[in-house]
Amino acid sequence: MKIDIWSDVACPFCFIGKRHLEAALEKFPHRDKVEVNWHSFELDPGAKEDYEEDQYELLAQKYGMSREQAVANSERVAASGEQAGIRFNFDTVQPTNTFNAHRLIQLARQQGKQDAVEETLFSAYFTQGRHIGKQATLEAVAAETGLDTKGLFGTDAMVAEVRADEAQAQQLGIRGVPFFVFDMKYAISGAQPVNVFEQTLQKVWEENNPAPAADGDMCADGVCEPAK
Template sequence: MKIEVWSDFACPFCYIGKRRLEEALEQFPHRDQVEVEFRSFELDPDAPKDQKDSLHEVLAKKYRTSIEQAKAMNQNVSEMAQTVGLTYNLDMAIPTNTFTAHRLAQYAKSQGKEKEMVELLFKAYFTEGKHLSDHDTLVQLASEAGLDEQGVKAVLEGNDFSNEVHSNEMEAQQLGVTGVPFFVINRKYGISGAQPLEVFVETLEKVWQEEA
């Protein structure tokens, strides 16, 4: 069974959805026969790399609401994150463009370190308040993931893996994906959003029975 996960590192529901999928796989008796692959998706390809506004301010502008309401929305999502064991520090989050982070994740995939890199990028953004467009930050995270520092620097300084990111996004368009997280199982079944754990568990079992 192959599960493809379209997500963005600045999407709070993507990190939650990732955890719920992992929890479902822990309960799934055939988990050793499941391959999970992460796919690139930018929620805001035009986002500036350096943003003077806080995450609360960005959200308030996007939804044309007050800062207080934006903070309440972020508090709600932080509480949802806690239910899957994640700590969100959204006061510290640094809104930025995620394209470079996606290129790094694609490089990590080519080196067999995708799982480690993806987790570290999500944690860096939502928990640690790190800048995901800053090259030094990305080099440090990549090093934690077990990637070669010089190789990472070469990727970040050039345009390597840009095509892979764009290709993933074009595939998402072709599949009709308009929001993330979006989970595609065996290119036949889709789960949209950070659904409850039971939805993931039931879908995995259903797909396994049908495919078997």
């Protein structure tokens, strides 16, 4: 089974969704036969590398709310994250452009380290308050995950791969993230509860691996009848 996930590392619900999928996979008896691929999706392609405003001010501007409302909304997200085992520190988040982080994730796919890099970037951004728009931070993340970044920085490497993911998202009609696609047949939009992921995993597995007819049964034209 293949699960394709469109995500942005500056999206808190993508982090929560990752945890929910992991919890479902932990209970799934065929998890060793599941392949997970992460795909690029920029929530704000026009974002700057550095901002004078903090996360709350930018949220207030984006959604036309007060700073107090932005703080309250963030606290609700943090509470949801806590239930999933994530400690969100929105006070220390450094808003930035995530394009180069996506390039790093694309490189990680080629080296079989994509999930580790995704996890480290999520934690760096939301928990540790690190500036993931800076090359130094991305190089540190690469070192922490054993990723070889030779030929990435200072070049246009992985740019085409990021753009290809974003083009595919557009073709699929993806408007927000996280967005999970199972074997290109079923989709889950958003950080849905763990049981939703469990049900989808089971459904896709059963469709791909139909149970054989019991011994003594006769099947024809899509109908099974007991042997006479």
